[in-house]
Amino acid sequence: MNDYLYWISLDEETKKELESITDKKELEDRFYRELEFGTGGMRGIMGAGPNRMNKYTVAKATKGLSAYLKDLKGNNISVAIAYDSRNNSQYFSQIAAGVLCADGIKVYLFDTLMPTPVLSYAILYFNCDAGIVITASHNPKEYNGYKVYDNLGCQLVPKYADNLIKYVNSVTDFRCIQISPISECGDLLEYCGNNVLDSFLDEVKKLSLYSEKSNLKIIYTPLHGTGNIPVRRVLDDKDVTVVASQELPDGNFSTVRSPNPEEKDALNLAIEKAKETGADLVIGTDPDCDRVGVAARHDGDYILLSGNQTGALLVDFILKFRNTDNFKNPAVVKTIVTSSLGAEIAAKHGCKVIDTLTGFKYIGEKICNWEESGEYTYIFGYEESYGYLAGTHARDKDAVSSSMLIAEMAAYHKNNGRTLVDAVNNLYNEYGYYYDCLETIVLKGKEGAEKIRSSMDTFRRNGKSIFDDIDTVLDYSLGIDNLPKENVLKFIFNDSSWVAVRPSGTEPKLKIYFSIKGRNKAESKERQKIIKTELLKIIA
Numbered sequence: 066m067n068d069y070l071y072w073i074s075l076d077e078e079t080k081k082e083l084e085s086i087t088d089k090k091e092l093e094d095r096f097y098r099e100l101e102f103g104t105g106g107m108r109g110i111m112g113a114g115p116n117r118m119n120k121y122t123v124a125k126a127t128k129g130l131s132a133y134l135k136d137l138k139g140n141n142i143s144v145a146i147a148y149d150s151r152n153n154s155q156y157f158s159q160i161a162a163g164v165l166c167a168d169g170i171k172v173y174l175f176d177t178l179m180p181t182p183v184l185s186y187a188i189l190y191f192n193c194d195a196g197i198v199i200t201a202s203h204n205p206k207e208y209n210g211y212k213v214y215d216n217l218g219c220q221l222v223p224k225y226a227d228n229l230i231k232y233v234n235s236v237t238d239f240r241c242i243q244i245s246p247i248s249e250c251g252d253l254l255e256y257c258g259n260n261v262l263d264s265f266l267d268e269v270k271k272l273s274l275y276s277e278k279s280n281l282k283i284i285y286t287p288l289h290g291t292g293n294i295p296v297r298r299v300l301d302d303k304d305v306t307v308v309a310s311q312e313l314p315d316g317n318f319s320t321v322r323s324p325n326p327e328e329k330d331a332l333n334l335a336i337e338k339a340k341e342t343g344a345d346l347v348i349g350t351d352p353d354c355d356r357v358g359v360a361a362r363h364d365g366d367y368i369l370l371s372g373n374q375t376g377a378l379l380v381d382f383i384l385k386f387r388n389t390d391n392f393k394n395p396a397v398v399k400t401i402v403t404s405s406l407g408a409e410i411a412a413k414h415g416c417k418v419i420d421t422l423t424g425f426k427y428i429g430e431k432i433c434n435w436e437e438s439g440e441y442t443y444i445f446g447y448e449e450s451y452g453y454l455a456g457t458h459a460r461d462k463d464a465v466s467s468s469m470l471i472a473e474m475a476a477y478h479k480n481n482g483r484t485l486v487d488a489v490n491n492l493y494n495e496y497g498y499y500y501d502c503l504e505t506i507v508l509k510g511k512e513g514a515e516k517i518r519s520s521m522d523t524f525r526r527n528g529k530s531i532f533d534d535i536d537t538v539l540d541y542s543l544g545i546d547n548l549p550k551e552n553v554l555k556f557i558f559n560d561s562s563w564v565a566v567r568p569s570g571t572e573p574k575l576k577i578y579f580s581i582k583g584r585n586k587a588e589s590k591e592r593q594k595i596i597k598t599e600l601l602k603i604i605a
Contacts (some may be wrong), residue, residue: 067096067115073192074120074275075239081348082113086139090419098513102126102233104226106426108201108210108571111153117207123157126211127164128242130195130231134170134233138194143171143258146185147192148199149289149353150318151209154178159197159247161211165327166250167243175390176256178276178314180291180354182454182463185429186217186265187257192216200353203325204572209388214471217433219427219460223549262295266456269299269466274386281477282525283467284308286335288324288354289315292464296472299469303476306342308335318352326351326358327451329369336360336367346475356451357464359471363486371503373404373580374489375471381444382405383455384414384475396441398428400448401541401548401555402578406492407447414558417441422541422551423567425452429564442458449501449578497582500589504577504597506604517568517575520604524554524566531599534559575604 070093073080077458087094095114100107100122107126111118113435124452134142144165148154155178162172173191175184181198188196196214203209213221213229221229237244247254283300286308287293293312297305309336310320318324321331326349335347339362346359347367358446359375360367370378380397397411398419419441421427428446435441447453452462453468478488493499508516529535538547541553553567565578577600583589 067099072114073166077203078114079119079121094364094510095124102129102211103570104221104223104571105426106210106212106220108208110207111209114516118153118157118211120160121468122209122243124164124239124244124337125236126213126233127161127557128168128236130197130213131165131168131170131227132231132235133229134194135168141192143172143173143193145173145175145184145187145193145196146198147175147179147181147187147196149181150178150314150316151199151201152206152353154199154316157209157211157334158197160244161197161199162250162254162544163244163247164242165514166253167245169253171255172250172254173251174254175261176258179258179262179508180290180295180463180465182355182459182465183262183265183295184253184463185214185459185461187261187374188214188216188218189292190261191257202353203323203327203351203356205323210571214460217429217460219433220424221427222426222430231336242502253281265458266295266298266465267471269463272456272458272471273469274383275473275477277476277480279480280345281472281476281479282302282306282514283343283472283475284309284339284342284347285336285343286332286347286349287354288321288326288331288349288351289318290324290350290354291314292350292354292466292468295354296348296464296468299465301464302473303472305555306338308338308343310334310428315364324352325357327372332358332360332369339367341503346472346480348468348471349576351451351469355462357471359468359485360439361475361485368486370485370489371501372447372449373499375404375451376403376408376449376453377407377492378452378474378488379447379455379467379470380410380445381488382470384411384416387444389414389442389444391418393439394441394445395444396431397444398431398446399412400427401553402567403447403449404499404580405503405561407501408497409496410492416444420546421549423448424549424570425462428454428462432457449503464604491594496584498589500579500586501579501595502579502581504579506575506601507573508567508575509573511572516604517573520575521552521554521566521568523603527603530557531556531603532597533595562592563602566600
């Protein structure tokens, strides 16, 4: 279905868009492949063509999911669908609902934009067989995406996703997909909204750990996304000011370059507001409200915390206030590219630390497995990319509950005369200094995809010879440490510092993760620069 003539025959709107393209590279990028439905669902730039997010690629993915569920479950199937504030998100959610209803599948469709973790919760709330969320998370405005969840509210891990992918790929003609208009779905379509959100927030509030009064002042920005209402509701007992220009949904994300709280400039307006008001803390959530970024006032300035730092602080805070003595084998879960600082803190508190591959679906899988087996008690899971989950109400990262806990944590430290930056430094003093950072190299299009493949091949081939002081090379594509196979390489140095390299599963990027141990930031940062320079020579 990546034939140009096929696509211009589908409808007049698609034909008009494709015939208006004069840039050969643009046309090649739209047609050199089909938008891949992978283990993380699919994500891509919106537009006409097989390598784009549009009504046809959404319909194909949903038709594949429908066939997968029917073979797996038989009859009486139900699916929950949510969407974020992006352009076309609501439209794509209606296309997905129309395909499912046409196939006789019950759909619970949110009547307004909703955070991804609420979708995860809704699957359990309605006892659904699967869930879909239309979002491209923190990507720029041109993108949208499609994620699939199982009956336990967890994104599909490879052993299930690989099977679903076969069903999606078996759909070979868009014209054979029936899509019922929303107005004609009848009893198969049920709208949901506040009832689910209210129940979700009740569960989130049960995770509260610190209720002492504090004069902490917070600036919050939802970055034009889904977090505005739910985050404000869990912070309703705090002094919170919302960035007015970023409060309302806006699929163009007109006040930011990219709505990604991992990036410094995404929080610029919130930090400006914090300076005006003398706030102690800045919190920003991404469009689907599963990631959260933090900036803390310290010595008259506002310091952005990394995902690793926030995660380590939350491990420390949760284990200080949550008595785990009566839990069977309490465990903290992190990914293989997340700093070891939080792991050291957890171990000191008597918690088992479990590593998973990159992607919160693997953390969600642990929750589901342990609930069935009773092997461990899940306490907290996190990844360096600003995703955290402290409860089991959802099976995906949750910026709503995390925002609540971050605010409580900041209030606790302020009441004890510390900023969050002081708290991080105290952890470094106790456990050693970690310089953790991420280098992201964008490599777009067909040429970029080939460069990513060749770079990984070179890293894999050269192994220990890249640096003199590499102790171990972990190649996760071989299926090591009882983990599924994944295209990730991790180089561990003699002093336990490490570098990991992996292609992004959802974007045209090569990601390099650094965790450098040293006596201080200056020493560690200088060493990271040297390592990075050598790695970039290979990619160039």
